[in-house]
Amino acid sequence: MADKTIPYKIYLSEEDMPKAWYNLRADMKNKPAPLLNPGTGKPLTAEELSPIFCEELVAQELDDTTPFIEIPEEIRSFYKMFRPSPLVRAYCLEEKLGTPAKIYYKFEGNNTSGSHKLNSAIAQAYYAKKQGLKGVTTETGAGQWGTALSMACSYFGLDCKVYMVKVSYEQKPFRREVMRTYGASVVPSPSETTEIGRKILAEFPGTTGSLGCAISEAVEVATKNPGYRYVLGSVLNQVLLHQSVIGLETKTALDKYGIKPDIIIGCAGGGSNLGGLIAPFMGEKLRGEADYRIIAVEPASCPSFTRGTFAYDFCDTGMICPLAKMYTLGSSFIPSANHAGGLRFHGMSSTLSQLYHDGYMEATSVEQTSVFEAAEMFARVEGILPAPESSHAIRAAIDEALKCKESGEEKTIVFGLTGTGYFDLVAYQKFNDGEMSDYIPTDEEIAASVAKLPKVPEN
Numbered sequence: 001m002a003d004k005t006i007p008y009k010i011y012l013s014e015e016d017m018p019k020a021w022y023n024l025r026a027d028m029k030n031k032p033a034p035l036l037n038p039g040t041g042k043p044l045t046a047e048e049l050s051p052i053f054c055e056e057l058v059a060q061e062l063d064d065t066t067p068f069i070e071i072p073e074e075i076r077s078f079y080k081m082f083r084p085s086p087l088v089r090a091y092c093l094e095e096k097l098g099t100p101a102k103i104y105y106k107f108e109g110n111n112t113s114g115s116h117k118l119n120s121a122i123a124q125a126y127y128a129k130k131q132g133l134k135g136v137t138t139e140t141g142a143g144q145w146g147t148a149l150s151m152a153c154s155y156f157g158l159d160c161k162v163y164m165v166k167v168s169y170e171q172k173p174f175r176r177e178v179m180r181t182y183g184a185s186v187v188p189s190p191s192e193t194t195e196i197g198r199k200i201l202a203e204f205p206g207t208t209g210s211l212g213c214a215i216s217e218a219v220e221v222a223t224k225n226p227g228y229r230y231v232l233g234s235v236l237n238q239v240l241l242h243q244s245v246i247g248l249e250t251k252t253a254l255d256k257y258g259i260k261p262d263i264i265i266g267c268a269g270g271g272s273n274l275g276g277l278i279a280p281f282m283g284e285k286l287r288g289e290a291d292y293r294i295i296a297v298e299p300a301s302c303p304s305f306t307r308g309t310f311a312y313d314f315c316d317t318g319m320i321c322p323l324a325k326m327y328t329l330g331s332s333f334i335p336s337a338n339h340a341g342g343l344r345f346h347g348m349s350s351t352l353s354q355l356y357h358d359g360y361m362e363a364t365s366v367e368q369t370s371v372f373e374a375a376e377m378f379a380r381v382e383g384i385l386p387a388p389e390s391s392h393a394i395r396a397a398i399d400e401a402l403k404c405k406e407s408g409e410e411k412t413i414v415f416g417l418t419g420t421g422y423f424d425l426v427a428y429q430k431f432n433d434g435e436m437s438d439y440i441p442t443d444e445e446i447a448a449s450v451a452k453l454p455k456v457p458e459n
């Protein structure tokens with residue numbers, strides 16, 4: 001049994017909260033490839049991006065050199081409502097597993113919106129307000145991002161239009177109501193309300209939607225309505241930047257007790273929580289000051305890192321967004337309908353894609369029934385009902401801890417617990433009723449969508 005000299009929860013004070021975000025790109029020798037204009041095939045300029053995104057966010061998106069960007073006081077005071085978040089020592093999970101490994105998790109679900117998404121939502125809403133905009137549009141998958149953005153917009157008095165992936169809109173009516181309670185309008189995507197939505201519906205009648213479809217609709221609405229901009233909850237450099245608060249706090253908490261992690265694990269949808277959690281650790285790795293094993297965990301049914309292609313692709317299904325160089329399954333890839341575990345995006349952050357390509361991190365994929373088994377074990381011993389997305393990281397952390405049990409190694413494992421699963425109970429119900437199945441796409445299915453990658457010289 002562990003001697004428990006480290007507290008169950010390492011809390012920091014408000015003073016320990018980061019005053020600046022850390023921009024990992026500043027320390028990367030190989031910078032992430034720039035976003036390209038799909039029309040010209042040339043890197044997008046700030047002028048071209050500003051009809052889509054808020055001006056300051058465009059500047060953050062394009063800034064590959066400034067290591068620290070000050071967090072405005074208005075954002076810090078909002079952060080104080082739920083940050084610093086605790087770093088928890090999973091003593092109970094360690095005991096259950098009988099492992100000599102020391103497991104820690106950074107818990108980002110202790111705010112009303114239920115996940116890490118609020119860290120970037122409040123920043124993006126702040127810059128939209130500062131620019132004098134009327135409102136913002138966005139997409140949401142399972143609804144965590146839409147919920148966080150609705151909450152952030154209501155704080156700053158901004159209008160918020162959310163395009164929610166149809167399958168989630170139907171499966172998660174309560175999440176939708178939370179967004180509406182914060183004042184957002186929520187439309188199931190694909191919808192008849194946009195040109196692109198009508199086109200997608202005509203081509204794929206009965207589709208349950210995808211994040212890629214919802215992004216296309218949200219971008220169309222933002223660009224056609226004066227005073228609106230589009231905001232995205234993951235993938236982009238700016239989102240990873242805002243999420244660096246997770247990693248910076250984790251590092252401060254570990255340093256307080258002189259703990260050096262061996263393995264850092266995060267689930268990977270578009271890459272924002274993982275990019276944020278690993279940021280300061282990856283920075284040390286890039287500067288040659290320390291070494292860590294860093295593992296991205298993705299669903300076997302949407303395996304962009306482990307089975308995707310590193311190429312320029314559209315971030316959306318309607319092919320109206322900029323092209324990003326990333327590990328991708330092709331923008332027309334839609335995970336199978338039985339997939340309930342989240343992390344459904346076809347691509348991955350360009351920053352993380354470059355780091356993975358350059359060998360700075362690993363990736364693994366896990367099947368959803370094994371993810372829910374891990375979630376169930378975690379809930380029973382640690383008491384928190386985890387989001388299915390977060391449970392991918394739990395699965396990998398448990399697997400690494402079990403390897404330590406076999407080898408007798410006392411490794412220190414840190415993983416990101418990005419959110420709670422109280423709105424994901426339809427998925428839990430399927431699991432509890434033994435009705436959850438796994439689906440792994442065939443090579444042919446992936447090849448068919450990868451064959452539709454855009455024809456740019458870089459590809």
Ligand SMILES: Cc1ncc(COP(=O)(O)O)c(C=O)c1O
Nearest residue numbers: 144234269270271272273418419
């Ligand atoms: C709770 C939770 N964790 C993780 C993710 C994955 O997103 P990202 O890879 O951007 O962190 C999501 C995304 O929808 C989420 O809701």
